[in-house]
Amino acid sequence: MDAMNIIRDEHQSLAAIIHAVHYMLKEIGAGKLAPDFKLLKAMVHYLKEYPEQRHHPKEDQYLFARLKHKTGEADAVIARLEQDHASGEARIEALEAAMNHYEADPKGGYDAFVEAFDGFAKFYRDHMITEEREILPLCRKHFSEQDWAEVSAGFRENRDPMAGTAKPLTHEDFQRVFSKLVAAAPAPIGFGAGPYKED
Numbered sequence: 106m107d108a109m110n111i112i113r114d115e116h117q118s119l120a121a122i123i124h125a126v127h128y129m130l131k132e133i134g135a136g137k138l139a140p141d142f143k144l145l146k147a148m149v150h151y152l153k154e155y156p157e158q159r160h161h162p163k164e165d166q167y168l169f170a171r172l173k174h175k176t177g178e179a180d181a182v183i184a185r186l187e188q189d190h191a192s193g194e195a196r197i198e199a200l201e202a203a204m205n206h207y208e209a210d211p212k213g214g215y216d217a218f219v220e221a222f223d224g225f226a227k228f229y230r231d232h233m234i235t236e237e238r239e240i241l242p243l244c245r246k247h248f249s250e251q252d253w254a255e256v257s258a259g260f261r262e263n264r265d266p267m268a269g270t271a272k273p274l275t276h277e278d279f280q281r282v283f284s285k286l287v288a289a290a291p292a293p294i295g296f297g298a299g300p301y302k303e304d
């Protein structure tokens with residue numbers, strides 16, 4: 106059940122990044138930190154490239170399709186999650202627009218960006234909780250060993266470069282997450298390393 110670990114790991118990394126950005130925005134709001142737009146761009150780029158364009162398609166293609174084939178039990182939940190996945194592009198565009206406004210007006214644009222980011226974070230939290238509480242247990246119930254082998258092979262591709270990032274707690278942990286995020290982004294956002302490297 107390698108797929109199970111990969112899904113949880115990719116969820117956990119995304120939760121860690123969201124947590125770190127929340128912390129950063131709080132520090133900015135308290136006047137302790139200046140906004141770092143290079144970092145925010147790296148974050149938006151990562152969200153688009155991995156959770157939206159790779160993690161969700163893997164779920165659609167390998168997990169949901171197979172589960173629908175095995176049982177009708179999850180059809181309603183899957184329909185909702187597929188709808189969430191399908192609206193990924195609009196979600197990223199909205200976040201990107203909020204970030205651009207914020208960059209153009211760092212003082213006046215802060216509240217609107219925080220609101221946009223909070224909405225985004227809440228969406229993801231609910232989405233991941235639904236997958237973990239409602240979909241994964243049904244997969245466990247209905248998938249054979251052969252199913253898991255095939256699903257796992259699919260999930261091993263296009264791994265998230267941020268996977269393995271545990272929830273940060275200290276200031277050093279946040280810095281570590283942010284450095285990794287920027288390092289993973291291609292130029293001109295990151296260190297010019299080009300496209301994300303696959304593990």
Ligand SMILES: [Fe+2]
Nearest residue numbers: 161164232236
């Ligand atoms: Fe998903």
Ligand SMILES: [Fe+2]
Nearest residue numbers: 160164233236
């Ligand atoms: Fe997911």
